[in-house]
Amino acid sequence: MxxxxxxxxxxxxxxxxxxxxxxxxxxxxxxxxxxxxxxxxxxxxxxxxxxxxxxxxxxxxxxxxxxxxxxxxxxxxxxxxxxxxxxxxxxxxxxxxxxxxxxxxxxxxxxxxxxxxxxxxxxxxxxxxxxxxxxxxxxxxxxxxxxxxxxxxxxxxxxxxxxxxxxxxxxxxxxxxxxxxxxxxxxxxxxxxxxxxxxxxxxxxxxxxxxxxxxxxxxxxxxxxxxRGLVDGTIGVQVLEHAVHSGMYGGPVLDAPTLLSRLIATLHDDEGNVAIEGLVAKDTAAVELPEADYRADASVLDGVRLAGSGSIASRLWTKPALSIIGFDAPSVESASNTLLPTARAKFSLRLAPGQDPGEAMDAVRRHVEVNAPFGAKVTFTPGESGNxxxxxxxxxxxxxxxxxxxxxxxxxxxxxxxxxxxxxxxxxxxxxxxxxxxxxxxxxxxxxxxxxxxxxxxxxxxxxxxxxxxxxxxxxxxxx
Known part of the structure; x- marks a missing residue:
């Protein structure tokens, strides 16, 4: 699966x-x-x-x-x-x-x-x-x-x-x-x-x-x-032609991982609901899954607040869910003191029944282009999709x-x-x-x-x- x-x-x-x-x-x-x-x-x-x-x-x-x-x-x-x-x-x-x-x-x-x-x-x-x-x-x-x-x-x-x-x-x-x-x-x-x-x-x-x-x-x-259906793809951000010394040039420009993080943060609202306009979302699940059962099955740590609104069943079944499943940036062990010019992330978006995958992919593209932080160059590459x-x-x-x-x-x-x-x-x-x-x-x-x-x-x-x-x-x- x-x-x-x-x-x-x-x-x-x-x-x-x-x-x-x-x-x-x-x-x-x-x-x-x-x-x-x-x-x-x-x-x-x-x-x-x-x-x-x-x-x-x-x-x-x-x-x-x-x-x-x-x-x-x-x-x-x-x-x-x-x-x-x-x-x-x-x-x-x-x-x-x-x-x-x-x-x-x-x-x-x-x-x-x-x-x-x-x-x-x-x-x-x-x-x-x-x-x-x-x-x-x-x-x-x-x-x-x-x-x-x-x-x-x-x-x-x-x-x-x-x-x-x-x-x-x-x-x-x-x-x-x-x-x-x-x-x-x-x-x-x-x-x-x-x-x-x-x-x-x-x-x-x-x-x-x-x-x-x-x-x-x-x-x-x-x-x-x-x-649920699925669309995925990658979102890239570029701010510099090449890496530069963080001490010599840091301050007036933000590095690409920081700006990509700000862009990713716009994908959800403050409650944790997917904030992309145009996606099907319904709070129509006929039954409820107890929060304790969900936390146990998903191994949620104590103190972590669950995201989204509506019933847990609907959040899992009849509403979209978006995750960042990959992030291209240097590892901590190999990091140098430079402003990174580019960063890239892969997203996975689960679609509620009734959602057309093509329309969902277009909605994500529009969202990241409109929300490009600080005028950064944003690239969107669509990936797989399924109904x-x-x-x-x-x-x-x-x-x-x-x-x-x-x-x-x-x-x-x-x-x-x-x-x-x-x-x-x-x-x-x-x-x-x-x-x-x-x-x-x-x-x-x-x-x-x-x-x-x-x-x-x-x-x-x-x-x-x-x-x-x-x-x-x-x-x-x-x-x-």
Missing amino acids: TSSPTAMPQNPKGTASPGLAENSWTEELRSSIDQDFGRMLERLKNLVAIPGIAWPSFERAPLERSAEAVADLLRDAGVGNVQILACDKPDGTPGGPAVVASRAAAEGKPTILLYAHHDVQPTGDRSLWETEPFLAVEKDGRLYGRGAADDKAGIMAHIAAYAAVSEVLGSTLGLGVTFFFEGEEEAGSPTFRSFLEANQELLRADVIVVADSSNWKVGTPALTTSL PFQTDTSSPAASAAMWALGEAWGVPAVETGIGGSIPFIADLTEMYPDVQILVTGVEDPDSRAHSANESLHLGDFRKAILAEALLLARINAEGL
Whole structure:
């Protein structure tokens, strides 16, 4: 996932399903998954050991090795037509290797596409990790390691669920199943659209399950029904042609980092609300997240006042959020006594549902140009963008998913809104306008995706596998 999300619960639904809740499939699938869980967990650990990072600044060989390992897992599961495919980026360099495999649908049966991604985030500051990032370690009921949750567990959940359904249903399984495991999601999916266009028929399905989100909390499953969109880019400030001595020339002119800091300060008002005109912002979340829960999940330090106005749920779900995620300036260790001529920062702006990304990008550009401090030269370079997402919760696939989640966990599932973004979902909805998209996941608030000490709750991982197996079995039996 492109970011660590925070989920908001919406309208819990019951778990009953007439004619199916009593079916022996539930216990048969549970037994099959339990028997095979140790083997699947070892395979997940082997995937975690591969540092497949799709960022251009990292070596490509581990990413290709990761794709090969995933392809082997699909072959071992008996899935046919396993391929490793890629499209070139606009600059001609290769995109991340995706793994695609499929089982054809029987006549009259729908096809379901199971998506996850095998690439991972960089480790960041290694000193913050309590275990080796690329060595999966079990501790206190969790599995630690980069990608253990985001999103190699999603891959294994898909494969393990398919294996269980194949074993239990045997020849009665007529559902078409396509696996699509992307290899560049953490790098912003730069070739996703071109990949869809090149493989549109290969990936066509009636339902798409995106296993790249989070559950509400440990012990409570969720179906993600809303995502914020995203735009990012860089803001640069220049005040001098070149660096000059701070003692000889300091005073009449302010250095670039200082002026860039002043410009960044205009992006929020005194309460911490995003202060860029023209952005969609609504205080419409139907439920509230207790402040204490948010502080605990986000690891907010005591004494730090929360930013923004309105409910915490709305601030996370239906309002924009802007962060500075990078800053180019000399490090403290290498700083010299000079006035710096230039400075640059990267921003990330989360968009509320209903916001057009192009209009949001233009709004940021206008804001920084109008607020250029002391007449400094300001440059704005747009980056990636992605649309917000909302699903139709009344669809047959969504109803089946809510039932399956509740059945697997033994408690009612909830619908959630997510503060993070999965920009490629907008491409899926545009390319396949009639498809039913389900956003599920194996993470929980303490999974720490993208951060040090990323981990997976093993109990909920087992339940996630069962939930997906039940979903496949129900769609196979009842159709859409």
